[in-house]
Amino acid sequence: MFxxxxxxxxxxxxxxxxxxxxxxxxxxxxxxxxxxxxxxxLRETHRAQRIAAASDHDEPIAQRTDDGVxxxxxxxxxxxxxxxxxxxxxxxxxxxxxxxxIAGVIVLPAQRIAVVxxxxxxxxxxxxxxxxxxxxxxALPAATEPDPSADLVAAGRAVxxxxxxxxxxxxxxxxxxxxVHYPWYSRAQSELPKLASxxxxxxxxxxxxxxxxxxxxxxxxxxxGALRFKVDLTPAVPxxxxxxxxxxxxxxxxxxxxxxxxxxxxxxxxxxxxxxLLAPGVDVERVHRRLAHxxxxxxxxxxxxxxxGNGHKEASFLLACKSAPGELAIELDEARGQxxxxxxxxxxxxxxxxxx
Numbered sequence: 001m002f003x004x005x006x007x008x009x010x011x012x013x014x015x016x017x018x019x020x021x022x023x024x025x026x027x028x029x030x031x032x033x034x035x036x037x038x039x040x041x042l043r044e045t046h047r048a049q050r051i052a053a054a055s056d057h058d059e060p061i062a063q064r065t066d067d068g069v070x071x072x073x074x075x076x077x078x079x080x081x082x083x084x085x086x087x088x089x090x091x092x093x094x095x096x097x098x099x100x101x102i103a104g105v106i107v108l109p110a111q112r113i114a115v116v117x118x119x120x121x122x123x124x125x126x127x128x129x130x131x132x133x134x135x136x137x138x139a140l141p142a143a144t145e146p147d148p149s150a151d152l153v154a155a156g157r158a159v160x161x162x163x164x165x166x167x168x169x170x171x172x173x174x175x176x177x178x179x180v181h182y183p184w185y186s187r188a189q190s191e192l193p194k195l196a197s198x199x200x201x202x203x204x205x206x207x208x209x210x211x212x213x214x215x216x217x218x219x220x221x222x223x224x225g226a227l228r229f230k231v232d233l234t235p236a237v238p239x240x241x242x243x244x245x246x247x248x249x250x251x252x253x254x255x256x257x258x259x260x261x262x263x264x265x266x267x268x269x270x271x272x273x274x275x276x277l278l279a280p281g282v283d284v285e286r287v288h289r290r291l292a293h294x295x296x297x298x299x300x301x302x303x304x305x306x307x308x309g310n311g312h313k314e315a316s317f318l319l320a321c322k323s324a325p326g327e328l329a330i331e332l333d334e335a336r337g338q339x340x341x342x343x344x345x346x347x348x349x350x351x352x353x354x355x356x
Contacts, residue, residue: 007098012116019107019114022046022092026109027146028213046092046109048075048082080107087135106131110143148210151239155231156208156218159244163192163202163220163227176240188244195248199224214239225250225311250311255337257303259330260317263342264303267321268295279338287342294344299323318347 021035025042052074072085083091095104106127107114115127134140158174179185200223210216220227226249233239278284299322309315313334319326329343
């Protein structure tokens with residue numbers, strides 16, 4: 001009964017060659033095949049096919065750690081567990097054993113790195129320890145991103161032109177005809193001209209970043225604030241836009257900037273003047289505790305720059321602090337300009353798997 005799990009004899013050198021072949025499937029590309037199995041087939045074996053059945057031995061989906069709440073989800077492909085956690089958006093792993101012999105492997109496709117351990121006890125824990133050492137030392141390779149397809153680049157150009165001027169002929173050639181019946185299309189038709197008016201002239205800030213062949217995102221730097229677009233394409237030839245999403249960041253007005261400066265100054269400072277700053281119903285003591293905790297984590301801070309928000313009611317700011325950078329999010333009562341809610345936390349990567 002142990003043969004399927006632990007009946008193979010190999011060396012670390014040969015197993016490394018096997019893992020190198022698995023990693024050669026990334027990133028997806030049109031180069032000639034160089035192995036007995038197509039790269040697309042290898043990637044298919046890695047994809048999650050079903051949620052892995054829970055058992056008493058599995059880790060919980062949510063777990064409180066010294067670094068905060070960690071999330072973990074596991075699925076099964078064709079011979080590979082596909083793991084998603086706060087540290088790794090996609091990690092492949094599997095293990096095998098028979099009495100006295102245990103082996104485990106962890107593969108990080110985006111970083112093009114794999115770890116294999118052979119031991120008499122707890123090899124996965126040893127691999128986790130090695131990855132943590134590399135992660136803490138910032139020695140893990142950066143995640144590789146696929147090159148944007150020609151279709152994605154064309155879609156980005158089309159959206160940027162529609163932002164400048166809504167063109168019915170461009171809609172016909174660039175957008176999936178079925179998508180004109182979806183809610184996002186009517187929103188785009190009415191809101192893109194408004195965005196152009198609010199932000200002024202916008203130019204791309206870097207190329208389209210591809211998530212895969214049919215989805216990507218890009219940023220626009222504008223005369224006033226910034227825009228971020230994300231597009232999904234149809235799996236057809238030619239690929240057409242079937243979903244467009246966007247977020248808008250406008251510069252904070254004078255009142256919003258003043259509130260941000262006052263709240264930031266209260267981190268590690270005095271709180272006597274905050275009562276008039278907060279809207280009725282806001283828990284003043286809770287705000288005081290939050291500011292005190294932020295002082296412990298970050299030290300004294302100053303507003304660095306705005307990073308999100310509509311400028312007058314909601315805004316987020318990056319904070320330059322003595323110990324570690326921070327992020328301040330504020331919502332105001334538009335009538336009185338008082339703070340309805342605020343949040344202080346570490347800077348958040350919009351593409352991160354977990355936020356703390």
